[in-house]
Amino acid sequence: MRFESVKPLEENHYRILDIDGKVINQEKLPNLTDDQLLYLYRTMLFSRTIDEKALSYQRQGRMLTYAPNLGQEATQVGSAYAMEKEDWLVPAFRELGAWLVRGVPLKNIYLYWYGNEWGSHMPEGVKVLPVSVPIGSQFQHAAGIGIANNIKGEKNVVVTYIGDGGTSHGDFHEAINFAAVFNAPVIFIIQNNQYAISTKRKSQTKSETLAQKALAYGIPGILVDGNDIFAMYSATREAIERARNGGGPTLIEAYTYRLGAHTTSDDPTLYRDDKEVEEWKEKDPVLRFKRYLLNKNLISEEWEENLKKELEEEVVSSFEAIENKSDTEIEDIFKYHFEKMPPQLEEQLREYKDFLEGGK
Amino acid sequence: MANILNIVQAVNQALENEMENDPTIVVYGEDVGLEGGVFRATAGLQKKFGEKRVFDAPLAESAIVGTGVGMAINGLKPVVELQFMGFSYPAFNQIISHVARMRNRSRGRYTLPMVIRAPYGGGIRALEHHSESTEALYAHIPGLKVVIPSTPYDAKGLLIAAIRDPDPVLFLEPKRIYRAFKQEIPENAYELPIGKAKIVEEGEDLTIISWGAMVREVQKASEMVKEKGIYPEIIDLRTISPMDRESFVESVKKTGRALIVHEAPKSFGPGAEIISVINEKAFLHLEAPPTRVTGFDTTFPLPRGENHYLPSPERIAKTIEDLVKY
Known part of the structure; x- marks a missing residue:
């Protein structure tokens, strides 16, 4: 078992692909078919296209605040691909890659950022919780889902995400502690993208690594190169298998980098220089995986160009399907607070509608 | 034999009746399992229903409520106990940001049939933070129901209604009168409507x-x-x-x-x-x-x-x- 040999106190990243896309850990290379490899690459590119188009729409005034996932595609696509259909995904808010793998329709994703709650109404069978904005709070829901699995005797597991900033939160501690005490099947993934808005990772904690925090909870922790899709898949897969077989929770630190802004409201040039960003662009997870696939002769530049066009068309049509047609129905604001509206809400809705009708 | 109970016994009987009726109900909180809670509201439940359904939680109110959110989404009905209302504030974020919002946020996709019980109010010569009545803080939050009984009959009927309610209910128990008087009440489960004075x-x-x-x-x-x-x-x-x-x-x-x-x-x-x-x-x-x-x-x-x-x-x-x- 790899986890037994992992020493989270040391900064030795678990890695399978190097920056040039060469396999440096053949023994751990996941056994994936060509179709699976192409699916993973397509999903990473899809994520990137969705982000780039959303940022462009936002600049044109056609999209509201948006939190791009640029640079974290391998962390999310790799970890989410290790899940089975019945498993639960509990995201924070920057989990585009994981949403796509877990079957959240792009229309839902864009609808959410476009400002309509229906975006968070997941289709039946998609076991993904809505975006959780309050930092760290979703970790507790993941722990609860996992504890419930144990109580019900179900075998599915939970994968949840937090940022490096979120590890400073009390909810981070409480959730992992609960999951550990109850031996709940939960994989806690820290996306250490080096920044919480502008605050650097070193300002969050004096710990050498975030993975080492696992030691205090008595659970395995592992530091993974988050820009290596194979390492993320492999580490998550092993953690999931252990959890499914009653081995309890795991903490994974995915060491990655947010290439874009925190959200479209943020200006990263205020807190980091171009040199740093350029260095991380060399470690781009999409580029790294592309190099691997090119070396393997699975893809070509021409193939990728065609794929990009196809993805862009899909993204544009998904956005246009919701643009200018997604204003909130007045009734919807009122009627989803309880199964049945109490008289107070019925009255407020009626009064407001009367006002609107009288104003015509 | 007549079923003559005080409020804390009525709460206990409501939990017992409903746990018999509904296998998805789980009861947890600080000291609620082996000890049966500091006021004994959950006394005997762990022995009867086992440690999977009635258990002690680590001492963290936020996670007691926050894990309840996850459990409710995953098909259980958590009835959690916060030991005193004055200790509910670490859970304030979970209650306001998630418990009260999940149905609306997901447009009805995820609902939270859960109950948060907490003894509240003064008059028992308690330590600091053990006597508060901050029901207005919670009553102000859209998406949350706040229920307070004043008799054993009401305590049982309202708690059962709260457990059966498809939405989250904060159930505040006036601990000053937990044992102040007894009433003869039905031994079987019964409901009193929430939202009715x-x-x-x-x-x-x-x-x-x-x-x-x-x-x-x-x-x-x-x-x-x-x-x-x-x-x-x-x-x-x-x-x-x-x-x-x-x-x-x-x-x-x-x-x-x-x-x-x-x-x-x-x-x-x-x-x-x-x-x-x-x-x-x-x-x-x-x-x-x-x-x-x-x-x-x-x-x-x-x-x-x-x-x-x-x-x-x-x-x-x-x-x-x-x-x-x-």
Whole structure:
């Protein structure tokens, strides 16, 4: 078992692909078919296209605040691909890659950022919780889902995400502690993208690594190169298998980098220089995986160009399907607070509608 | 054999009845398992239903509620206990940001049939943070129901209704009267509707609206003023949110006078909301300004001072007389 040999106190990243896309850990290379490899690459590119188009729409005034996932595609696509259909995904808010793998329709994703709650109404069978904005709070829901699995005797597991900033939160501690005490099947993934808005990772904690925090909870922790899709898949897969077989929770630190802004409201040039960003662009997870696939002769530049066009068309049509047609129905604001509206809400809705009708 | 119980026993029996009826119910919180809770509200449940369904949680209120969110989404009905209302604040974020919002956020995709129980209120000579009545904090939150019983019969029927409710309910138990008196109540499960007040005493001269442990103090005050020929109508609100407005509006239309008695601080308390509703819906029937007898806008005093803070029958009776003479 790899986890037994992992020493989270040391900064030795678990890695399978190097920056040039060469396999440096053949023994751990996941056994994936060509179709699976192409699916993973397509999903990473899809994520990137969705982000780039959303940022462009936002600049044109056609999209509201948006939190791009640029640079974290391998962390999310790799970890989410290790899940089975019945498993639960509990995201924070920057989990585009994981949403796509877990079957959240792009229309839902864009609808959410476009400002309509229906975006968070997941289709039946998609076991993904809505975006959780309050930092760290979703970790507790993941722990609860996992504890419930144990109580019900179900075998599915939970994968949840937090940022490096979120590890400073009390909810981070409480959730992992609960999951550990109850031996709940939960994989806690820290996306250490080096920044919480502008605050650097070193300002969050004096710990050498975030993975080492696992030691205090008595659970395995592992530091993974988050820009290596194979390492993320492999580490998550092993953690999931252990959890499914009653081995309890795991903490994974995915060491990655947010290439874009925190959200479209943020200006990263205020807190980091171009040199740093350029260095991380060399470690781009999409580029790294592309190099691997090119070396393997699975893809070509021409193939990728065609794929990009196809993805862009899909993204544009998904956005246009919701643009200018997604204003909130007045009734919807009122009627989803309880199964049945109490008289107070019925009255407020009626009064407001009367006002609107009288104003015509 | 007659089933004669006090409030804490009624809570216990409600949990037991419902756990027998519904295998998805789980009960947990600090010390609720082996010990049966610091007030023994969950006594005997772990022995009867096992450690999977009744268990001690690590000492963290936020995660007690936060894991409940996950459990409810995953098909269970968590009935969690927060040991004292004064310790509910670490869970405030989970309650406001998630418990109250999940149905609306997901447009009905994820709902949270869960109950958060907490003993509340003063009058038991407790340590700091063990005597608070901050129901207004929670009643202000859209998407959350806040229920407070005042008798064993109501405690059982309302708790069962809260457990069966498809939405989250904060169930506040007046610990001052946990063991104050007993009632004969049905042994089997029964429901009382959430959002419905109860007329405790009918009267003509003024309407008194109260809840929790204060209902008994109001009843004592009522006995005092009856000797002077004043007959109050007493309404036990039972649900703070969504409150039964019709109950007291109709009563005030009859009596023309309203008095609200609560042990929560006066400013921005639930009494302010009740008076607003009376002004909106019964203004022309009023013969005196709606009035409040409440706790002060102070920190709840340590035990040597709590008798001053809590509305007493004497203070309530004096205000009744002033209001009737107005």
